[in-house]
Amino acid sequence: MTQTSTPSQDVQEMVAQSDTGARNPRGIPGKILWLVPLCWSLFQLWYASPLPFIFNFAVLNDTEARSIHLTFAIFLAFTAYPAMKGSPRDHIPLVDWVLALAGSFSAAYIYLFYTQLAGRSGAPTAPDIVIAVIGMLLLLEATRRALGPPLMVVAAVFLLYTFGGPHMPDVIAHKGASLNKAMSHLWLTTEGVFGVALGVSTSFVFLFVLFGAMLERAGAGAYFIKVAFSLLGHMRGGPAKAAVVASGLSGLVSGSSIANVVTTGTFTIPLMKRVGFPGTKAGAVEVAASTNGQLTPPIMGAAAFLMVEYVGISYVEVIKAALLPALISYIALIYIVHLEACKAGMTGLPRRHTPTIVQSLLSFTGTILGLCIISALVYYGVGWTKDVFGAAATPIVTVALLIVYLALLRISAKYADEGKMEIDAELTEVPDPGPTIKSGLHFLLPIVVLVWCLTVERFSPGLSAFWATVFMIFILLTQRPLIALLSKANNVKEQAKQGFVDLAESLVSGARNMIGIGVATAAAGTVVGVVTLTGIGLVMTDFVEFISGGNILLMLLFTAIISLVLGMGLPTTANYIVVSTLMAPVIVTLGAAHGLIIPLIAVHLFVFYFGILADDTPPVGLAAFAAAAIAKSDPIRTGIQGFTYDIRTAILPFMFIFNTQLLMMGIDSWWHLALTVISAIIAMLIFSAATQGWWFTKNKWWETVLLLVLTFTFFRPGFWWDMIYPAKVLSPGVEIAQITESLNVGQSIELRVGGETLEGNYVEKTVRLPFDDNAVGPEERIASMGLMLVQNDNKMIIDMVEFGSPAEASGLDFDWEIKSIIQDADRPMKEWAFIPAILILVLMALNQKRRARKENISA
Numbered sequence: 090m091t092q093t094s095t096p097s098q099d100v101q102e103m104v105a106q107s108d109t110g111a112r113n114p115r116g117i118p119g120k121i122l123w124l125v126p127l128c129w130s131l132f133q134l135w136y137a138s139p140l141p142f143i144f145n146f147a148v149l150n151d152t153e154a155r156s157i158h159l160t161f162a163i164f165l166a167f168t169a170y171p172a173m174k175g176s177p178r179d180h181i182p183l184v185d186w187v188l189a190l191a192g193s194f195s196a197a198y199i200y201l202f203y204t205q206l207a208g209r210s211g212a213p214t215a216p217d218i219v220i221a222v223i224g225m226l227l228l229l230e231a232t233r234r235a236l237g238p239p240l241m242v243v244a245a246v247f248l249l250y251t252f253g254g255p256h257m258p259d260v261i262a263h264k265g266a267s268l269n270k271a272m273s274h275l276w277l278t279t280e281g282v283f284g285v286a287l288g289v290s291t292s293f294v295f296l297f298v299l300f301g302a303m304l305e306r307a308g309a310g311a312y313f314i315k316v317a318f319s320l321l322g323h324m325r326g327g328p329a330k331a332a333v334v335a336s337g338l339s340g341l342v343s344g345s346s347i348a349n350v351v352t353t354g355t356f357t358i359p360l361m362k363r364v365g366f367p368g369t370k371a372g373a374v375e376v377a378a379s380t381n382g383q384l385t386p387p388i389m390g391a392a393a394f395l396m397v398e399y400v401g402i403s404y405v406e407v408i409k410a411a412l413l414p415a416l417i418s419y420i421a422l423i424y425i426v427h428l429e430a431c432k433a434g435m436t437g438l439p440r441r442h443t444p445t446i447v448q449s450l451l452s453f454t455g456t457i458l459g460l461c462i463i464s465a466l467v468y469y470g471v472g473w474t475k476d477v478f479g480a481a482a483t484p485i486v487t488v489a490l491l492i493v494y495l496a497l498l499r500i501s502a503k504y505a506d507e508g509k510m511e512i513d514a515e516l517t518e519v520p521d522p523g524p525t526i527k528s529g530l531h532f533l534l535p536i537v538v539l540v541w542c543l544t545v546e547r548f549s550p551g552l553s554a555f556w557a558t559v560f561m562i563f564i565l566l567t568q569r570p571l572i573a574l575l576s577k578a579n580n581v582k583e584q585a586k587q588g589f590v591d592l593a594e595s596l597v598s599g600a601r602n603m604i605g606i607g608v609a610t611a612a613a614g615t616v617v618g619v620v621t622l623t624g625i626g627l628v629m630t631d632f633v634e635f636i637s638g639g640n641i642l643l644m645l646l647f648t649a650i651i652s653l654v655l656g657m658g659l660p661t662t663a664n665y666i667v668v669s670t671l672m673a674p675v676i677v678t679l680g681a682a683h684g685l686i687i688p689l690i691a692v693h694l695f696v697f698y699f700g701i702l703a704d705d706t707p708p709v710g711l712a713a714f715a716a717a718a719i720a721k722s723d724p725i726r727t728g729i730q731g732f733t734y735d736i737r738t739a740i741l742p743f744m745f746i747f748n749t750q751l752l753m754m755g756i757d758s759w760w761h762l763a764l765t766v767i768s769a770i771i772a773m774l775i776f777s778a779a780t781q782g783w784w785f786t787k788n789k790w791w792e793t794v795l796l797l798v799l800t801f802t803f804f805r806p807g808f809w810w811d812m813i814y815p816a817k818v819l820s821p822g823v824e825i826a827q828i829t830e831s832l833n834v835g836q837s838i839e840l841r842v843g844g845e846t847l848e849g850n851y852v853e854k855t856v857r858l859p860f861d862d863n864a865v866g867p868e869e870r871i872a873s874m875g876l877m878l879v880q881n882d883n884k885m886i887i888d889m890v891e892f893g894s895p896a897e898a899s900g901l902d903f904d905w906e907i908k909s910i911i912q913d914a915d916r917p918m919k920e921w922a923f924i925p926a927i928l929i930l931v932l933m934a935l936n937q938k939r940r941a942r943k944e945n946i947s948a
Contacts, residue, residue: 127593130599155287158290164189166608167185167230192230196228229244240612244616283611285614293551295606297554299595300388301602309529314339320334323438326426329429330423332358333419335357350712355719358371359719365435369730371722372716376713376716387540404553414741420770425777495571498571502576610662613666614666639679651671676695686855694752695746713727786941803923815916817913819909826867840907841853841854858876875893889903
């Protein structure tokens with residue numbers, strides 16, 4: 090993205106050190122550092138494409154691809170990242186070349202000797218172990234260089250735990266593992282370094298990062314920022330509101346909080362300061378908006394793709410669950426900015442042309458209606474062509490897409506001058522929205538392609554990203570010459586050459602942005618491998634239950650604190666892998682033991698949210714340091730202020746654990762969806778007013794308390810409703826047949842069960858079991874859950890559990906007793922609790938407005 094003002098050198102250094110590597114050598118080493126990332130991107134595109142299967146050439150299995158992926162990552166970690174702060178930046182020392190080649194060979198070992206290793210699985214030779222040890226040590230060093238010491242220390246501690254198990258305190262002791270067993274498990278199998286996390290990095294994450302790099306190079310990042318300023322810059326505190334929206338949109342093209350801060354903050358922070366925001370608050374707004382960029386669908390942070398594998402659901406389901414929390418989080422941040430502006434009596438930037446109210450409404454509604462109509466035409470129109478034209482639908486849609494692209498490019502060419510207008514720290518007026526929006530509408534098409542592939546075609550995230558990236562390659566190569574042609578410029582040939590330069594540079598920058606993620610997922614895979622090798626996951630359940638006393642809320646607080654503490658030094662992805670591996674099963678297990686069924690996706694999103702929040706948590710929030718450097722403010726105060734803004738995001742995970750409707754679960758109609766969305770937005774807005782101490786005027790202490798109570802009511806109306814009407818009805822276990830028969834197709838049955846575990850401990854827990862839609866009658870339905878039951882006196886005993894069934898997945902075992910069946914009580918809907926809450930809110934608003942009028946008169 091072109092900018093007239095550049096970030097200060099220390100900020101640029103921070104971004105390079107954290108994202109792409111701080112080295113920039115000249116000569117042959119510089120060319121190697123350009124060529125290797127280019128080859129990495131080309132390899133990833135080949136691996137993701139259907140071409141290997143079409144030509145039956147270079148067909149790789151998952152393990153081989155992971156090996157090559159890590160080979161590139163380790164090589165670039167040693168060559169692109171200096172060993173120390175004082176190490177040279179302008180050339181690569183010989184020792185780094187040696188370490189890069191040794192680390193690369195160790196990573197490539199599984200690919201080079203795949204057949205031999207498969208033939209002696211579980212019986213490694215001495216050279217295997219030597220290579221594994223060298224590889225592990227060099228991976229730790231590569232991790233330290235690319236990501237700093239914290240993740241390296243965490244991985245090293247887990248490795249020490251593997252070998253020192255017998256010498257640990259009793260609560261976490263285990264029998265230990267030999268060097269051969271540990272290194273074989275962690276390096277030569279897919280249980281450790283080359284596990285699921287690295288697999289997701291190889292299959293999904295790389296292509297999404299590459300897609301973002303191409304969008305940025307094409308100019309989409311600058312376009313999104315200009316659009317945000319044109320729509321919001323004139324409002325009260327407008328630059329701050331525009332910064333929030335621009336940072337949210339930049340989340341599409343940048344998976345890094347720090348890069349997001351620098352990309353948008355370079356000019357948003359000075360503009361915020363100009364309209365009246367103190368440096369600390371200007372930096373904090375940018376930090377809060379940028380860290381939340383990773384929460385925003387359809388392209389979320391790398392950890393979101395890991396959820397697909399860890400939770401076992403499609404990426405579309407992850408997007409669906411994350412959509413509402415992300416939406417209300419951003420709406421709340423815009424409202425916080427508005428309240429800050431109201432408190433300080435700020436104004437926005439002047440508009441170039443002041444539109445009438447009618448023009449504003451027509452412009453706004455026209456834009457929204459246009460987007461809705463285009464979305465509807467894409468979804469339903471193209472869906473219709475699939476039904477009518479069958480296999481021919483894809484080429485027809487492709488031709489239609491090209492026609493739309495040319496039409497939008499024709500529009501963009503007319504407003505090319507508006508698109509070239511720079512938005513920088515010296516901006517004196519807000520650009521006109523119409524021309525600004527029209528100057529880059531074609532940038533929306535790759536996102537349409539991505540969402541279409543994910544939601545309608547139901548392709549895997551990797552294949553969806555591949556086709557979206559292919560379309561981005563086409564845009565990079567054609568947009569410059571076509572715009573030059575359409576605007577009748579004389580430099581078509583030069584623009585065509587520049588298109589190829591843009592493509593090559595985006596391939597290189599996309600790969601360099603992946604170095605940290607590649608080594609992070611590999612190093613975090615070490616932690617996962619140690620957990621599976623030592624069984625510490627089971628120990629954690631007892632440990633956390635002991636600390637929390639079985640209290641779900643305390644357990645969630647404990648998990649949040651772990652995520653925040655680890656996240657101070659670990660990147661979001663690694664933090665998510667470590668904490669979700671250790672804590673997600675514990676929360677689900679203990680929740681079930683205390684009668685609360687927590688969906689696994691809710692727990693994983695909980696960990697994901699707090700991992701992201703760590704980016705602005707003092708004293709080590711790197712995003713806050715970057716923003717403070719631009720704002721010339723104190724980094725600790727900026728981080729603290731940013732975290733106070735992010736409290737709105739911090740309460741969301743606690744709310745959606747207890748009210749899964751916020752994750753779009755259990756919503757059975759459109760009006761129910763609308764009620765859920767509206768109530769959640771109201772809750773977040775009044776929470777913002779409570780935490781800012783200001784609504785229409787300054788809050789009194791009791792108003793703040795009341796606003797917090799009302800926030801809780803709108804987020805979780807069932808808490809109060811359960812006091813009046815019990816939520817559940819318990820029936821004895823012997824009635825399971827009658828109750829199962831009465832269930833509608835698609836419903837599941839909730840059971841309270843108890844029995845002895847293999848360790849001889851008696852446990853009780855609540856489980857929810859689905860039955861097959863085609864099962865008829867109670868016997869068939871119960872059998873489809875994986876249960877064989879026998880009645881003994883007045884007890885219903887599990888006689889057998891089918892392997893691979895829902896019952897087995899829920900941890901049920903034979904000889905356990907079905908103590909009771911839990912059904913939803915027939916009662917008025919809990920949303921009736923909103924009525925008194927709204928009345929109280931209206932009365933408070935009227936009271937505050939009356940006070941505000943008095944204050945204005947007296948002033």
